Amino acid sequence: MLRAGLGQDVHRLVKGRRFLLGGVELxxxxxxxxHSDGDALAHAVCDAILGAVGLGDIGSLFPPSDPAWKDxxxxxxxxxxxxxxxxxxxxxxxxxxxxxxEKPKLLPYRDSIRQSLAKALEVSTDQIFVKGKTGEGxxxxxxxxxxxxxxxxxxxxxxxxxxxxxxxx
Ligand code: MG
Numbered sequence: 001m002l003r004a005g006l007g008q009d010v011h012r013l014v015k016g017r018r019f020l021l022g023g024v025e026l027x028x029x030x031x032x033x034x035h036s037d038g039d040a041l042a043h044a045v046c047d048a049i050l051g052a053v054g055l056g057d058i059g060s061l062f063p064p065s066d067p068a069w070k071d072x073x074x075x076x077x078x079x080x081x082x083x084x085x086x087x088x089x090x091x092x093x094x095x096x097x098x099x100x101x102e103k104p105k106l107l108p109y110r111d112s113i114r115q116s117l118a119k120a121l122e123v124s125t126d127q128i129f130v131k132g133k134t135g136e137g138x139x140x141x142x143x144x145x146x147x148x149x150x151x152x153x154x155x156x157x158x159x160x161x162x163x164x165x166x167x168x169x
Contacts, residue, residue, distance in 0.1 A: 001156070001157040001159075002093070002154060002155070002156055002157075003052040003053065003090075003154070003155050003157075004052055004152060004153065004154050004155075005047070005048040005049055005050065005051035005052025005053070005152070005153045005155065006047075006048055006051060006150075006151070006152050007043070007044035007045060007046065007047030007048035007049075007051060007149075007150070007151040007152075007153070008044055008047070008148070008149070008150050008151075009040040009041075009043040009044040009047070009148070009149050010040065010146050010147070010148045010149075011032035011033060011034050011038045011040045011146065011147055012032070012033040012145060012146055013028075013030040013031065013032060013033070013101075013144060013145060013146060013147055014030055014031070014032075014033045015029065015030050015031075016031070017030065017031030017032055017033055017034075017038060018031040018032070018037065018038075019031040019032060019104075019147075020032065020037055020038065020039040020041075020042070020074065021039065021040070021041040021042075021099055021106070021109070021113055021130075021147075021149070022039070022041045022042055022045070022075075022097075022113040022114075022116045022117045022130065023039065023042060023074070023075035023078075023113075023116040023117070023120070024109055024112045024113045024116050026104055026106075026109050027104060028103060028104050029103070030144070032147060034064075035064035035069060035070060035071075035072075036062070036064075036069055036070075036071065036072040036073075036074050036077065037071060037072065037073060037074050038074070039074035039075065040099070040147050040148065040149040041097060041099055041113070041117075041130070041149040041151070042074035042075055042077065042078045043058050043074060043077075043149070044097065044149035044150060044151040045078060045095060045097065045117060045121075045149075045151045045153065046058045046074075046077060046078045046081045047151070048095070048151040048152060048153040049081060049082060049085050049092065049121070049153050049155065050081050050084070050085065052085075052090070052153055052154075052155045053084075053085050053088055053090055053155060055081075055084055055085065055088065058077065058081070061077075061080075061081065062077050075116070075120055078120050078121075079120050082120060082121055082122070085155065086122075089157050089159065090155045090156065090157050091122075091123075091155065091156055092121045092122070092123050092127065092153060092154070092155055093127070093154040093155060093156050094123075094127045094128070094129075094153070094154050095117065095121065095123075095127065095128045095129070095151060095152070095153045095154075096129045096130075096151070096152050096153075097117075097128075097129065097130045097131070097149065097150060097151045097152075098130075098131055098132075098133055098149070098150045098151075099130065099131070099132050099133070099147065099148070099149050099150075100132075100133045100134070100135060100141045100147065100148040100149075100150075101132065101134070101135075101141060101144075101146075101147040101148070102134050102135055102137070102141060102142055102143070102144045103144060105132065106130070106131070106132025107132065110130055110131070110132070111125070113130050114128045114129065114130055117130070
């Protein structure tokens with residue numbers, strides 16, 4: 001059985017914060033504002049995998065109102081979400097992502113980001129893709145005020161590895 005999940009996230013960019021994408025820190029003048037470390041890509045991927053399986057979303061599992069998640073490592077949240085997905089009998093087929101931000105250019109960091117996400121989702125790097133888009137100087141992305149991440153993930157149920165009986169679903 002196959003299922004697709006979609007995730008999206010936006011964070012404001014401010015001075016004095018780290019700019020993290022999929023667990024990789026990029027050199028930048030501004031970074032993501034957030035209750036957690038603000039890693040917009042990790043959050044979008046988290047929602048994509050959880051949404052595909054119907055297990056909730058990042059806001060319900062790790063609410064920003066809970067002090068436990070203050071400055072949380074978003075890749076740890078992603079690994080924890082993936083653990084739930086895996087326990088439910090699912091594996092990632094592929095993940096495709098778009099990151100919209102004006103600066104810096106993503107290309108030099110793309111492979112590191114792919115490797116980081118691949119490690120967290122226990123797949124090979126060729127099952128993960130990430131591309132950067134600018135806002136062409138327009139809107140909050142183009143003005144450098146925000147970063148937006150989009151993720152679409154295809155998951156497959158592993159019925160041969162102890163997952164729930166498909167006939168009951
Ligand atoms: Mg977020």
